[in-house]
Amino acid sequence: MMGGFGFLMMILLVVIVVAVVVMLTRRASGFGPERQERRRKALDILDERYARGEIDADEYQRRRADLER
Numbered sequence: 001m002m003g004g005f006g007f008l009m010m011i012l013l014v015v016i017v018v019a020v021v022v023m024l025t026r027r028a029s030g031f032g033p034e035r036q037e038r039r040r041k042a043l044d045i046l047d048e049r050y051a052r053g054e055i056d057a058d059e060y061q062r063r064r065a066d067l068e069r
Contacts, residue, residue: 042067 050060
């Protein structure tokens, strides 16, 4: 039978495996800081294009709504 230390090690192993699975799932699904940073960069570029007059207000609103989904 396992002693107290063996049982704690098994719990630690399960916690580590669950944490790795959660981290990989979030990364693969596009959630997390990387996606937020990419979205922020896209919104910044859109803001700049609107400020320079490259796109009109309707196009700006449509594209912003697409990016915020």
